[in-house]
Amino acid sequence: MFTIVRREELAGGTVILNEIEAPQIAKKARPGQFVILKANEDGERIPLTMAETDPDKGTITIIYMVVGKSTALFRDLQVGDGYQDVIGPLGKATHLEKVGKVVCVGGGTGVAVLHPITRALKEIGNDVTCIIGARTKDLLILEEQMKNASHDLRICTDDGSYGHHGFVTDVLKEVLNQGDIKQVVAIGPVPMMKAVSALTKQYEVPTLVSLNPIMVDGTGMCGGCRVTVGGATKFACVDGPEFDGHQVDYDELIMRLRAYQEDEKKCHEEYCTIRDAR
Amino acid sequence: MADKAEKRISRIPMPEQDPKVRARNFLEVPTGYTVKMAQEEAARCLQCKKPGCVEGCPVGVDIPGFIDLISRGDFTGAIRNLWSKNALPAVCGRVCPQEIQCEGRCIVGKKGEPVAIGNLERFCADYEREHGTGALPPKQSPTGKKVAVIGSGPSGLTVAGDLIVKGHDVTIFEAFHKAGGVLIYGIPEFRLPKAIVAQEVNFLERLGVKIECNAVVGRTVSLDELFEQGYDAIYVGVGAGLPRFMNIPGENLVGILSANEYLTRANLMKAYKFPDVDTPIPHGKNVVVLGAGNVAMDAARTAMRLGADSVKIVYRRSRDEMPARKAEIHHAEEEGIEMFLLTNPTRYLGNDKGRLTGMECLRMELGEPDESGRRRPVAVKGSEFTIDCDLCIVAVGSGANPLLTSETPDMKLNKWGYVITDEKTGKTTKKGVWAGGDIVTGAATVILAMGAGRQAADSMHDFLTLGW
Ligand SMILES: Cc1cc2nc3c(=O)[nH]c(=O)nc-3n(C[C@H](O)[C@H](O)[C@H](O)COP(=O)(O)OP(=O)(O)OC[C@H]3O[C@@H](n4cnc5c(N)ncnc54)[C@H](O)[C@@H]3O)c2cc1C
Ligand SMILES: Cc1cc2nc3c(=O)[nH]c(=O)nc-3n(C[C@H](O)[C@H](O)[C@H](O)COP(=O)(O)OP(=O)(O)OC[C@H]3O[C@@H](n4cnc5c(N)ncnc54)[C@H](O)[C@@H]3O)c2cc1C
Ligand code: SF4
Ligand code: FES
Numbered sequence: 001m002f003t004i005v006r007r008e009e010l011a012g013g014t015v016i017l018n019e020i021e022a023p024q025i026a027k028k029a030r031p032g033q034f035v036i037l038k039a040n041e042d043g044e045r046i047p048l049t050m051a052e053t054d055p056d057k058g059t060i061t062i063i064y065m066v067v068g069k070s071t072a073l074f075r076d077l078q079v080g081d082g083y084q085d086v087i088g089p090l091g092k093a094t095h096l097e098k099v100g101k102v103v104c105v106g107g108g109t110g111v112a113v114l115h116p117i118t119r120a121l122k123e124i125g126n127d128v129t130c131i132i133g134a135r136t137k138d139l140l141i142l143e144e145q146m147k148n149a150s151h152d153l154r155i156c157t158d159d160g161s162y163g164h165h166g167f168v169t170d171v172l173k174e175v176l177n178q179g180d181i182k183q184v185v186a187i188g189p190v191p192m193m194k195a196v197s198a199l200t201k202q203y204e205v206p207t208l209v210s211l212n213p214i215m216v217d218g219t220g221m222c223g224g225c226r227v228t229v230g231g232a233t234k235f236a237c238v239d240g241p242e243f244d245g246h247q248v249d250y251d252e253l254i255m256r257l258r259a260y261q262e263d264e265k266k267c268h269e270e271y272c273t274i275r276d277a278r
Numbered sequence: 279m280a281d282k283a284e285k286r287i288s289r290i291p292m293p294e295q296d297p298k299v300r301a302r303n304f305l306e307v308p309t310g311y312t313v314k315m316a317q318e319e320a321a322r323c324l325q326c327k328k329p330g331c332v333e334g335c336p337v338g339v340d341i342p343g344f345i346d347l348i349s350r351g352d353f354t355g356a357i358r359n360l361w362s363k364n365a366l367p368a369v370c371g372r373v374c375p376q377e378i379q380c381e382g383r384c385i386v387g388k389k390g391e392p393v394a395i396g397n398l399e400r401f402c403a404d405y406e407r408e409h410g411t412g413a414l415p416p417k418q419s420p421t422g423k424k425v426a427v428i429g430s431g432p433s434g435l436t437v438a439g440d441l442i443v444k445g446h447d448v449t450i451f452e453a454f455h456k457a458g459g460v461l462i463y464g465i466p467e468f469r470l471p472k473a474i475v476a477q478e479v480n481f482l483e484r485l486g487v488k489i490e491c492n493a494v495v496g497r498t499v500s501l502d503e504l505f506e507q508g509y510d511a512i513y514v515g516v517g518a519g520l521p522r523f524m525n526i527p528g529e530n531l532v533g534i535l536s537a538n539e540y541l542t543r544a545n546l547m548k549a550y551k552f553p554d555v556d557t558p559i560p561h562g563k564n565v566v567v568l569g570a571g572n573v574a575m576d577a578a579r580t581a582m583r584l585g586a587d588s589v590k591i592v593y594r595r596s597r598d599e600m601p602a603r604k605a606e607i608h609h610a611e612e613e614g615i616e617m618f619l620l621t622n623p624t625r626y627l628g629n630d631k632g633r634l635t636g637m638e639c640l641r642m643e644l645g646e647p648d649e650s651g652r653r654r655p656v657a658v659k660g661s662e663f664t665i666d667c668d669l670c671i672v673a674v675g676s677g678a679n680p681l682l683t684s685e686t687p688d689m690k691l692n693k694w695g696y697v698i699t700d701e702k703t704g705k706t707t708k709k710g711v712w713a714g715g716d717i718v719t720g721a722a723t724v725i726l727a728m729g730a731g732r733q734a735a736d737s738m739h740d741f742l743t744l745g746w
Contacts, residue, residue, distance in 0.1 A: 024493075024498055024499065025498065028497070028498065028499075038455060042548070042551075042554065042555040042556060043555075043556050044547070044555075044556035044557045045455075045547070045557070069556055070556050073556070084455070085455040085491070085492050086492065087453070087455070087492040087494060087498075088494070088497065088498065089497055089498070090494065090497060216539055216542055216543065216547070217453070217454070217542065218494075219453050219494055219497075219519075219679070219681050220519075220520060220679055220680070220681055221519040221520070221521070221538055221542070221679060222521065222536060222538045222539035222542055223521040223523065223535075223536040223538065223539055224535065224536075224539045226530055227530075228530060233523070233529070233530065238680075238681060251632075252530055252632065255531075255532055255631065255632030255633075256530065256532055256632070258532070258631075259532045259533075259560065260558045260560070266553065
């Protein structure tokens with residue numbers, strides 16, 4: 001069992017942070033890599049990126065949005081409880097390089113994934129601007145951490161309840177117009193990554209995105225996570241999860257993410273009904 | 279006398295669930311011999327002096343020996359005899375291609391039907407499981423040597439079993455959260471109940487084998503790190519789990535899955551119990567399975583059990599070339615699966631939601647033999663037609679998964695990515711590392727993977743005790 005040693009609720013309980021004992025993984029993991037977690041015997045295998053690792057303490061931290069039954073089940077786990085299985089580190093680590101001015105763009109829980117990458121980019125000497133967004137102020141996560149991890153933090157909310165009123169792409173455009181941006185990293189909902197990539201393509205700025213297709217094994221065995229990048233089929237779990245944002249077929253990814261939508265919805269509703277009845 | 283000759287000709291049929299009933303449940307299809315049936319079948323064996331059956335068995339099971347013990351009612355003796363050559367008789371009795379191995383060489387088969395060696399092997403293992411004492415075989419005294427086995431398929435399990443009784447300290451590292459390899463994630467419950475695999479794994483654990491699941495070697499830990507941690511020798515038995523697709527237009531539409539994904543969801547994740555378990559699986563009304571091997575049959579029969587209205591096998595060659603076991607093809611057809619032979623898909627069709635709606639195919643005819651010796655299918659011009667389907671499972675073979683091997687540059691691979699080993703010993707080009715099973719041969723069989731494991735275990739034992 002992989003014990004939870006810390007649990008926090010972010011964004012009004014819609015986003016959960018778990019710090020988990022997993023010494024072997026903590027020792028090996030690099031920014032950008034993910035783990036697959038399974039809560040119990042009948043649980044689903046769910047991929048989540050490591051937002052933090054502490055090799056000395058032997059822990060990893062995940063931050064996830066509660067979207068369906070499995071993540072709802074994860075939310076119910078308290079400190080002292082554990083995940084039956086944690087598998088990793090999986091995927092390729094982010095390629096980190098000193099290039100000069102970089103912009104990190106995060107949306108929703110994508111900010112959690114972006115955080116270690118941002119910090120590492122700053123540590124190796126880049127000039128880091130960060131743009132993070134959420135639908136509304138209460139859903140914004142890791143503001144303090146992102147502030148520390150970058151030189152300049154900009155915030156947007158869709159409803160204007162905090163920071164810039166509008167999308168991250170509006171602010172990104174301003175920053176790009178100032179020129180000299182060498183690299184953009186964008187992590188968040190697929191439509192956001194699609195929009196960011198479309199914009200940066202106009203400016204010809206290399207853009208890294210982290211894709212989140214549905215996965216089963218995470219080791220290149222099932223092919224479920226396939227995405228089209230530059231016209232070729234790639235397996236996100238072993239070839240990614242990070243790819244050149246200008247090459248990704250986002251529409252296909254969006255469609256593939258909906259594959260189980262109806263099943264999952266039913267399952268989640270049933271679970272919530274049972275849970276509420278308790 | 280006439281009576282006895284007659285008995286020899288007719289083999290005791292294996293009792294099976296009714297096709298109509300079983301096509302909708304996940305219970306095992308053959309229900310197993312009774313004691314009486316087993317003894318009657320055993321009596322058909324001629325106890326040949328030079329038994330062809332043994333020559334046909336890749337691990338050389340003493341077939342007349344164990345059959346004789348059955349006919350004498352010594353079932354414990356029979357299982358002991360089997361175990362001395364085959365660590366997984368309950369598995370092999372169910373899934374080995376006996377018709378081309380032992381039974382294919384049985385002398386009784388020359389005139390009538392061969393002795394049902396597979397059914398008898400299964401009987402012994404099941405009898406022991408249900409009635410045995412569960413006593414463990416004796417272990418040699420500890421050697422103080424540590425062995426790591428990567429992958430818990432039949433090959434890795436064999437190595438672990440052999441080396442633990444020889445006194446070594448053995449740990450299996452498995453990427454999945456459950457041990458058993460293809461036996462757990464690939465072969466369905468109705469052909470190989472998972473409880474049986476779990477029992478075999480548990481047997482090894484009782485012998486002292488440690489199993490570390492969730493360990494993706496190459497990611498969680500590397501081979502060199504294992505050596506640093508004090509392992510003296512390593513066996514790589516990671517199988518050939520890289521799904522192959524056909525590279526035809528539309529392949530990433532929703533509703534097209536590799537057999538690996540489909541079967542993993544169904545078997546390992548028990549998705550057929552959804553929503554009682556959390557992992558979903560796509561349900562098709564009209565399902566097409568591409569390919570005609572055992573994997574394709576398993577996928578097709580699973581789709582039928584998950585409630586499809588129709589399931590079609592689409593294969594570009596003819597019935598004679600179908601690689602699946604005859605018995606499995608027969609089982610599939612009995613369950614209502616249709617065969618679209620000499621048919622090759624050329625394109626997937628989808629709707630505006632990106633979901634599969636059908637596939638365009640060409641009729642084929644057989645031309646001259648190709649490199650594989652099989653007659654090459656050639657397209658019939660203008661024969662395009664469409665099959666409507668909402669789920670397609672691709673079972674056209676698998677390749678070598680590079681996850682571990684790409685992180686181990688000093689272990690040589692052939693051009694297809696399989697590990698190169700010494701044929702007799704299973705030694706790889708990396709010092710202290712052996713390999714065997716599907717990652718060396720490409721997708722093959724359970725018994726060959728076990729045979730490779732046994733060979734490597736002998737060589738590893740020599741290395742660990744004598745230093746070579
Ligand atoms: C490499 C990788 C890293 C990820 N990192 C994080 C992370 O750090 N934090 C985080 O909150 N989420 C992350 N995700 C997404 C996360 O895995 C999904 O949100 C989760 O699987 C949903 O599971 P569920 O059972 O609760 O929801 P489900 O009931 O399975 O799904 C509800 C809905 O969510 C969508 N969905 C299902 N699976 C996925 C998926 N894999 N990715 C995106 N949407 C999905 C579907 O539209 C579905 O209808 C990551 C995904 C990948 C592949
Ligand atoms: C659906 C299906 C049906 C089949 N039917 C039959 C049949 O009827 N009869 C028959 O004889 N054969 C059959 N086969 C073939 C047979 O199952 C295989 O030949 C056999 O299992 C190969 O054994 P193996 O030990 O080499 O590898 P596998 O059984 O593939 O086991 C390899 C194990 O290694 C693990 N692994 C992989 N990479 C890593 C890593 N990096 N770190 C740690 N662990 C790792 C995998 O998760 C897996 O558990 C079938 C195969 C399939 C897929
Ligand atoms: S070849 Fe057939 S008859 Fe002869 S020993 Fe083997 S099983 Fe018995
Ligand atoms: S998750 Fe199975 S291949 Fe990537």
